[in-house]
Amino acid sequence: MSSGTQPDGSGKPRVFPTLWNNGRAAFAFLAPAVVALAMIGIFPTVFALVNSFRRYNLAKPRDPTPFIGFDNYLTVFNDASFWGALGRTFTFLITVVPIQLALGLIIALLLHKPGLSGFKLLARLSLVIPLATAPAVAGLIGRLVFNRDFGVANAVLALVNAGPVEWLGDTTNAFIAVALMDIWQWTPFCALVLLAGLTMVPNEVEEAARLETRSRWQIVRYVQLPFLLPSITVILILRTADILKMFDTVFTMTRGGPGAATELVSVYIQRVGFRVFDQGVASAQAILLLILTIILARLYIKFVYREI
Known part of the structure; x- marks a missing residue:
């Protein structure tokens, strides 16, 4: 049948x-x-x-929520604190992402070299550990590592007769500490994505390039980098979106302080929405952040992405 x-x-x-x-x-x-x-x-x-188009105060749930047009957006555009938080976020972005890409590329190139299969397996497994750490837990680890009295960072500095450094109590050092924790957590992600991109390079092309030149930099630039552009585009899009909404690590590590030194834009939006209780303005800020993320993603695809 x-x-x-x-x-x-x-x-x-x-x-x-x-x-x-x-x-x-x-x-x-x-x-x-x-x-x-x-x-x-x-x-x-x-x-x-x-x-984002209504007047909505979370502390007054019984009050009416009238439609007020673009008033919330005008409030955001005139909010110097919002633009300051956005500026800190972009400073953070252009600080950590290039470092993560550079370190990730170095790690990926080392793991891409032939031989040492057992060591490569162990290295790949160790790269997963930071990625498997929840952002809130990473923030708590950061508070312990950069504690002034018993933190690991100051213990290492003490070995060379330096420090102690007030990491989380100083505006510049707190920003650096949060950046270092983000680099620790997300460099393995960049390395794994770039390593996957290197597997797309044909072996015969790499072997021919090694016969033509002994310069490792020229092989990376002219042979491997064109195949890595899609992977780099993915990293830029995902890391930009993640940093623009980065909250857990910063909040658990510094709560945006000292002052507003580490108050990234997502932390500021949370403060407006759940401490000032102005959900209308916070929603307008979140929508503008979403639009900005989409625009940046399109720019990355237009100017970075290439297909071989």
Whole structure:
């Protein structure tokens, strides 16, 4: 008997609506994911977009929430503290991402070299440890590492008769400490993505390049780098989006202090929305941040991404 048929009461084969059955099965499997995406991603975004056009004070839930047009956005544009937090965020971005890319490329090139298979396996497993650490836990680790009295950082400095340094109590040092924790956590991600990109380089092309020149830099620049541009684009997009919404590590490590030294834009939005309780202005800030992230992603794709 052929697939998708079975005899009916008259003995004649009856064709099941196989395509319809497969469609219902696919819907049954996809429905939980679609519902979760709608509840976790789409609904909060739409809710924030609606709130950005209303006067909404979280401390006064019984008050009306009238539509006020673009007043919240005008408030954001005139908010010097918001632009200061955004400036600190971009300073953080252009500080840590190039370092992560450079260190990640060095690690990826070392792991891409032939030989030492056992060492490479161990190195790859160790790279997963920082990635598996939750951002809030990374912030707590940072508080311990950079503690003035018993932190590891000052203990290392004491070995060379330096310090102790007031890491988290000084504006510049606190910014550096948060940056170092972010570099520790996300350099392995860059290394693994770039290592995957290096596997796309044909072996015969690399071997021919090594015969033509002994300069390692020229091989990286002219042979391997063109194949790495898609991976670099992915890293830039993901790391930019992550830093623009970076909250857990900063909040658990410094709470945005001292003063506003480490108050990145996401920490500032949280303060406006859940300490000042102005959900309308906080929603407008979040929507502007989302638009900025999309614009930067498009710029990365336009100016960095290339296909070989």
